[in-house]
Amino acid sequence: MKYQSQAVAKLYFIAAIGLFVGQILFGVILGLQYVIGDFLFPTIPFNVARMVHTNLLIVWLLFGFMGASYYLVPEESQREIHSVKLAKWLFWIFLGAGALIILSYLLIPYARLAELTGNSFLPTMGREFLEQPTIGKIGIAVVCTGFLYNIAVTVLSGRKTVINMVLLTGLLGLVVLWLFSFVNPENLVLDKYYWWWVVHLWVEGVWELILGSLLAFVLIKTTGVDREVIEKWLYLIIAMALITGIIGTGHHYFWIGTPHYWLWFGSVFSALEPIPFFMMTLFAFNMVNKRRRDHPNKAATLWALGTGVMAFLGAGVWGFLHTLAPVNYYTHGTQITAAHGHMAFYGAYVMVVLCIISYAMPKMRGRVANSNKAQVVEMWSFWMMTVSMVFITLFLTAAGILQVYLQRMSDAPLPFMVVQEKMEFFYWMREVAGVVFLIGLIVYLVSFFVKGEELPAVATEMKAPAVD
Amino acid sequence: MKEAFTKSMARNIYYGGSLFFVLLFLGLTMDTHRKLPKTDNSGAITEQVSHGKRLWEENNCIGCHTLLGEGAYFAPELGNVYSRYGNSTEAIKAFIKSRPPGGIPGRRSMPQFNFTEEELDAIAEFLKYTDGIDTQDWPPNIQG
Numbered sequence: 001m002k003y004q005s006q007a008v009a010k011l012y013f014i015a016a017i018g019l020f021v022g023q024i025l026f027g028v029i030l031g032l033q034y035v036i037g038d039f040l041f042p043t044i045p046f047n048v049a050r051m052v053h054t055n056l057l058i059v060w061l062l063f064g065f066m067g068a069s070y071y072l073v074p075e076e077s078q079r080e081i082h083s084v085k086l087a088k089w090l091f092w093i094f095l096g097a098g099a100l101i102i103l104s105y106l107l108i109p110y111a112r113l114a115e116l117t118g119n120s121f122l123p124t125m126g127r128e129f130l131e132q133p134t135i136g137k138i139g140i141a142v143v144c145t146g147f148l149y150n151i152a153v154t155v156l157s158g159r160k161t162v163i164n165m166v167l168l169t170g171l172l173g174l175v176v177l178w179l180f181s182f183v184n185p186e187n188l189v190l191d192k193y194y195w196w197w198v199v200h201l202w203v204e205g206v207w208e209l210i211l212g213s214l215l216a217f218v219l220i221k222t223t224g225v226d227r228e229v230i231e232k233w234l235y236l237i238i239a240m241a242l243i244t245g246i247i248g249t250g251h252h253y254f255w256i257g258t259p260h261y262w263l264w265f266g267s268v269f270s271a272l273e274p275i276p277f278f279m280m281t282l283f284a285f286n287m288v289n290k291r292r293r294d295h296p297n298k299a300a301t302l303w304a305l306g307t308g309v310m311a312f313l314g315a316g317v318w319g320f321l322h323t324l325a326p327v328n329y330y331t332h333g334t335q336i337t338a339a340h341g342h343m344a345f346y347g348a349y350v351m352v353v354l355c356i357i358s359y360a361m362p363k364m365r366g367r368v369a370n371s372n373k374a375q376v377v378e379m380w381s382f383w384m385m386t387v388s389m390v391f392i393t394l395f396l397t398a399a400g401i402l403q404v405y406l407q408r409m410s411d412a413p414l415p416f417m418v419v420q421e422k423m424e425f426f427y428w429m430r431e432v433a434g435v436v437f438l439i440g441l442i443v444y445l446v447s448f449f450v451k452g453e454e455l456p457a458v459a460t461e462m463k464a465p466a467v468d
Numbered sequence: 469m470k471e472a473f474t475k476s477m478a479r480n481i482y483y484g485g486s487l488f489f490v491l492l493f494l495g496l497t498m499d500t501h502r503k504l505p506k507t508d509n510s511g512a513i514t515e516q517v518s519h520g521k522r523l524w525e526e527n528n529c530i531g532c533h534t535l536l537g538e539g540a541y542f543a544p545e546l547g548n549v550y551s552r553y554g555n556s557t558e559a560i561k562a563f564i565k566s567r568p569p570g571g572i573p574g575r576r577s578m579p580q581f582n583f584t585e586e587e588l589d590a591i592a593e594f595l596k597y598t599d600g601i602d603t604q605d606w607p608p609n610i611q612g
Contacts, residue, residue, distance in 0.1 A: 034542070037576030042569070045579055046542050047531025111581075114526040126525025128539050162475075184525075186518045188598055189508040192538065193500070228475055235478035243485040246493045255606035256536045259503045263604065265496065329606060333537030333545060413611045416544035417576070 001363045003074035005081035010364045011091050012067025013357050017445070019060035019098070020350075024438050026053040031431040035424055044106065051105050051131045057345065058129065059098045062144070064353030065174075065210055066091075069151050069167060071360045072217045077158025082150050090146050097139040101132050123184055127195055130181045137181050144175045162231035163220075166238060167213040173206030189257035196252045203349070204248060204273060204315075208241040211352050212280070215307060218359050219284065222301050223291035233283045240276035248273050251323050255332055263325040270323040274316030277348075284308030297362065297369035299378040303355035306386060310347025318343055318393065330408050335423070336400035343393040346385075354444075361448070371452025378447035384440025391433035399426035507602035520594025523587055532578070534612075536603060542576065545612030550592075550599035552610050557592035564588060 001007065026049050033039045033046050040049070074081055081087060104113050110126070117133035119125045124134045132140065148171050155164045180197040216234045220227060250266025284305050295301065318340040322331040331337070358378065362370045369375065406419045414422075504510070529535075532543040553559035565588065569580040583591070 033576070036574065038571045038574055041571040041577065042579055045532075046576070047528045047540065050531050050540055050542075051528070110528045110531075111526045119526060120522070123522060123525065126528050126530060128530045131528060131531070162479075186513055186521060187504075187508060187510050188521065188535075189504060189510075189601060190501075191521075192536065193497075232473070232475040232478045235475065235482045239478065239482035239485050242482070243489055246486075246489040247496075249493070250496075252538075253500075255603045256538070257504070257508045257601040257603055258500055259507065260604065261496075262500075330608060332606065333534040333539070333541060335541060338541055407611050408608045413609045415611055420576075 003080050005084045005087075006071050006074050006360075007364055008081065008084050008087045008091075009067040009071035009360060011088070012063050012070065013361060015091070015095050016060045016063035016067060016353060017357070019056050019063065021441060021445070022102070023053055023056035023060060024434075024441050026050075026056065028431070028434050028438055031427070031434045034427045035431065048105055048110070052102055054129055055105070055131065056102060059094075059102075061349050061353060062140075063094070064349075064357070065171070065214075066094075066147055068210075068214050068353065068356040068360075069147075069171065071356065071364075072167065072214070073151055073154050073158075073164055076161045076164040076217070077155050079154065079158040082153040082157075086146060086150050090143050090150075093139070094143045097136060097143070101136045104133070105131070122182065124182055127184065127191070129199060130195070134182075137178075141175070141178055144171075144178060148172060148175050161227070162234055163213045163216050166209050166216075166234060170206045170209030170213065173209065174202065177201050177206060192256045193253070193258065196249055200249045200252055201246070203345075204245040205242065207349065208245065208276065209238050211307075211311070211348055212238050212241070214352050214356050215280065215284065215304060218300060218304050218355055219287045221359060222293075222295040222297060222304065223287045224293035224295075225287045225290050229290075230287065233279070233287075237276050237279045237283060240272075240279060244269050244272040244275060251325075251328065254325050254328055267323065267325045271320060273323070274312065274320050277312040277316035281308035281312045295369070297359060297375070299370070299375045299382070300355060300359035302379055302382055303351060303358050306382060307347065307351040307355055310343065310351055310386060310389075312347070313390075314340065314343030314345070314347035314393070318397075330404050331400065334400045334403045334407075335396045336404065339393045339396035339400055342396065343389055346389045351386075367454065370447075371450070371454065373452030374447050374450035377443060377450050381440050381444035381447055384443060385437055388433045388436040388440060392430050392437065395426045395430040395433060399423045399430070402426065509597055509600040509602070512597045512600055514593070516590050516593045517597045519587075520590035520592070520597075523583070523591050524594055527581055535598065536601070537606065543578065545607060546595055547598050547601070547603065548607060548610065548612055550596045552612065557589070557596055560592040560595055561588040564591065 029040065029044070029049050030046065030053055033049065070081060070087055108116070110131075113133060114125050117135050119134060122134045124137055125131060130137070151171060152168060155168050177198055180194050183194040185191050185194075212234050216230050219225065220230050247265050248270035250262045251270035253262035253266055285308065288301060288305060322328050322336050322340065362368065370378070402423050403419050406414050406422060407416060524530075529546070530539040532540050534541060534545045534547070536547040537545065549560060550557070553563075564578070564581065564583065567578045567580045571577040
């Protein structure tokens with residue numbers, strides 16, 4: 001760790017991991033509710049558990065991005081963070097507000113929560129992923145703006161690199177697009193139209209800038225490859241992400257009452273969306289192959305490679321699978337969507353946050369990398385979580401195919417609930433895979449407490465590899 | 469990557485490409501706004517429908533159901549429930565009213581929301597309005 005202020009990232013990372021655990025526990029509950037319909041009903045109905053599951057995901061990824069920024073920006077900008085005090089204040093405000101939102105979901109009936117928080121003054125609640133009370137949304141906007149200010153001042157008054165400028169652009173986009181969470185017209189079509197400006201333009205737009213810059217940072221550090229090369233890749237990846245992803249929003253405008261031409265725009269551009277993710281895979285593998293040093297933190301390198309592969313599979317391949325309008329006509333709003341959502345979020349955003357945590361945490365704990373023993377445990381958790389996520393995705397895909405056939409394609413389409421019962425087998429298998437994921441996560445937590453022999457304090461430089 | 473392809477070329481593709489597609493997206497958005505009245509059934513939005521939408525939101529219906537295919541996948545699609553229930557708002561109201569407060573043993577069940585008659589009417593009218601949106605013939609059949 002070169003700068004004292006980087007240490008503030010540790011708070012954010014610990015909170016991120018803590019909330020991640022909560023997210024997965026509720027995921028396991030949800031999986032069980034799919035097969036035992038009255039499980040925890042009416043104490044924790046499905047919709048409440050689902051809000052907790054998805055909102056925790058969003059909040060902990062935001063904690064992860066913030067921690068990552070506070071760690072990365074000083075090294076890139078070659079100066080301390082503008083205000084560590086602000087970073088700490090915002091951390092506690094965000095954690096407090098986040099906990100309050102989650103607890104209010106669990107303890108207060110949702111309609112009562114809407115009433116208590118005055119939803120009628122500025123109605124924003126009750127839309128998927130944007131369930132937070134309006135006051136909570138304002139809180140998120142304030143925290144993110146304060147965070148953006150802190151990062152922006154640091155970046156703009158220090159050394160500007162492609163990595164920190166791209167990161168800053170991504171964070172700016174994150175804050176600006178969040179403002180669309182306050183847009184909720186009476187017209188359902190327009191409501192949905194702008195709802196996607198938060199949801200799609202975050203995860204298939206500006207978040208990819210954040211993802212790209214985090215990945216590039218870890219790859220520079222662990223491989224020692226020339227910055228020029230890495231930055232060129234980064235530019236190309238994010239260029240492709242925005243070129244395909246912005247108009248790619250159209251793949252959500254097929255069946256919600258928007259004009260017919262979106263079927264073409266959405267299909268063509270979103271069919272290209274796998275390209276930036278495939279480039280990320282090539283990028284990660286190429287850089288590791290061309291590495292000029294053997295960094296003792298093997299686990300971080302594994303997460304970096306894993307991010308490339310799993311983001312491509314989850315976001316790229318599973319996205320492409322159902323993105324063309326003629327296919328989506330049958331798959332829209334089925335378990336195929338759920339399958340894609342799970343692997344895409346895990347592969348792209350969960351893994352990149354765990355990647356930077358893996359790289360930065362040992363440094364903040366005063367060593368260049370964890371002991372081999374601890375890294376082996378961490379790598380076990382990598383494989384357990386990643387492989388079980390592949391299985392969750394495969395089982396949900398199987399469930400989805402069955403659902404599409406029985407409910408939408410067969411000669412005598414069956415009602416939704418009848419079909420759900422026929423899918424039960426795959427839901428059970430998904431639940432088993434989910435439990436393995438949870439065990440993998442526990443192994444991950446354990447890896448932070450494994451001791452073992454100290455490693456040399458510096459990375460071993462390799463002989464320069466043959467130039468190609 | 470070949471040396472002939474420089475970082476500044478990559479940067480220009482990023483800036484130029486992003487700017488172009490942001491502008492195209494804004495243009496398409498404006499055009500969508502212009503064309504929407506033909507498909508979005510907005511003529512049917514009454515005060516009652518708006519009230520229904522608010523109730524839909526404040527009871528987090530999207531947390532289990534899909535509406536025009538978006539939402540959770542735990543409970544049936546409701547974008548076409550009005551047609552599925554034989555174009556009857558009464559049938560929709562009757563279903564919502566009939567949910568047992570304690571659930572159904574071993575099965576998924578919608579909670580009992582204890583809506584007033586006026587609220588039930590608003591929700592049913594909202595779902596009727598939604599059913600009238602031109603969705604390019606989605607869903608493929610009445611089962612949603």
